[in-house]
Amino acid sequence: MSGNPVEAIRKACDSFGHCLQTNFSRIFPAYRGDHLDELSSAPGSPASSSFSFTGKRRTVPEDALLQQDELLSGKISTPLLTKEELGRSTWTLLHTVAAQMAILSRLYPCKECADHFKDVLKANPVQVGSQAELSQWLCHVHNVVNRSLGKRIFPCQRVNARWGKLDCADHSCDLQANSNLNYPF
Numbered sequence: 001m002s003g004n005p006v007e008a009i010r011k012a013c014d015s016f017g018h019c020l021q022t023n024f025s026r027i028f029p030a031y032r033g034d035h036l037d038e039l040s041s042a043p044g045s046p047a048s049s050s051f052s053f054t055g056k057r058r059t060v061p062e063d064a065l066l067q068q069d070e071l072l073s074g075k076i077s078t079p080l081l082t083k084e085e086l087g088r089s090t091w092t093l094l095h096t097v098a099a100q101m102a103i104l105s106r107l108y109p110c111k112e113c114a115d116h117f118k119d120v121l122k123a124n125p126v127q128v129g130s131q132a133e134l135s136q137w138l139c140h141v142h143n144v145v146n147r148s149l150g151k152r153i154f155p156c157q158r159v160n161a162r163w164g165k166l167d168c169a170d171h172s173c174d175l176q177a178n179s180n181l182n183y184p185f
C-alpha cells in the first residue's frame, strides 16, 4: 500500500460511510442521513475531524418523497421499491457489511448502538459455513440486542417465515415457494 496508511484508512471509512448512508436511504426511504451531516458538523466532534460526511447533503429525490407522502396518507399501498431496486441495494449492503462487519460496529450512525454492537460482535464472532447458519447467527445477535432492550426474543426457527417472503405476484419469489431448489452453499 502506498502513501500514508492513516489516510488510506480514513478514505476507506469515508467511502463505507457514504455507502451506508446511500443504502440506508434506499432501503428505508424515510432515512435521509441528516443526522450524519449534523454529527460531522458538530464542532470538535470526532466525526468532523476524521470523516467527511459533509459536502453535498444527500436527499431522497422529490418523487420518492412524494411517493412516501402518498404511502403514509394511505393513497397508495404498494411497496416503494421494485424487486430490482431491492435486490441491488440489498446486495450492496450485504456484501459491504459482510466484508466490513467490524467497521459497521464503529460507523453505525447511532453511537450507543454501535458501542453496544461492538461488544455483541466480540462475544459472538461470525462463524458460519452456510446461508442458514448466517441467518441463525444474525437472528441470535439480533436477539442479544433485543434482550438488552427488553424486547421479545424472536424464535430463530421462524426466521425464514419472517424474512423469506417478499411481496411478489403469486408469492413467486418466496423462499418457501422455491424450497425445491437446493443451492450448494
Ligand SMILES: Cc1cc2nc3c(=O)[nH]c(=O)nc-3n(C[C@H](O)[C@H](O)[C@H](O)COP(=O)(O)OP(=O)(O)OC[C@H]3O[C@@H](n4cnc5c(N)ncnc54)[C@H](O)[C@@H]3O)c2cc1C
Residues within 6 Å of the ligand: 108, 112, 113, 114, 116, 117, 138, 139, 140, 141, 142, 143, 145, 146, 149, 151, 153, 154, 159, 162
Ligand atoms: C446493529 C444494531 C444495534 C443496535 N443497538 C441498539 C442499542 O444499543 N440501543 C437501542 O436503543 N437500539 C439499538 N438498535 C435498534 C433496535 O435494535 C431496534 O431496531 C429498534 O429499537 C426498533 O425495534 P423494533 O421493535 O421495531 O424491531 P427491530 O428489532 O428493529 O426488528 C425488526 C423486525 O425484525 C424481526 N425480528 C426481531 N428480532 C429478530 C431476530 N432475532 N431475528 C430475526 N428477526 C427478528 C421482527 O419482525 C421485527 O419487527 C440497534 C440496531 C442495530 C441494527
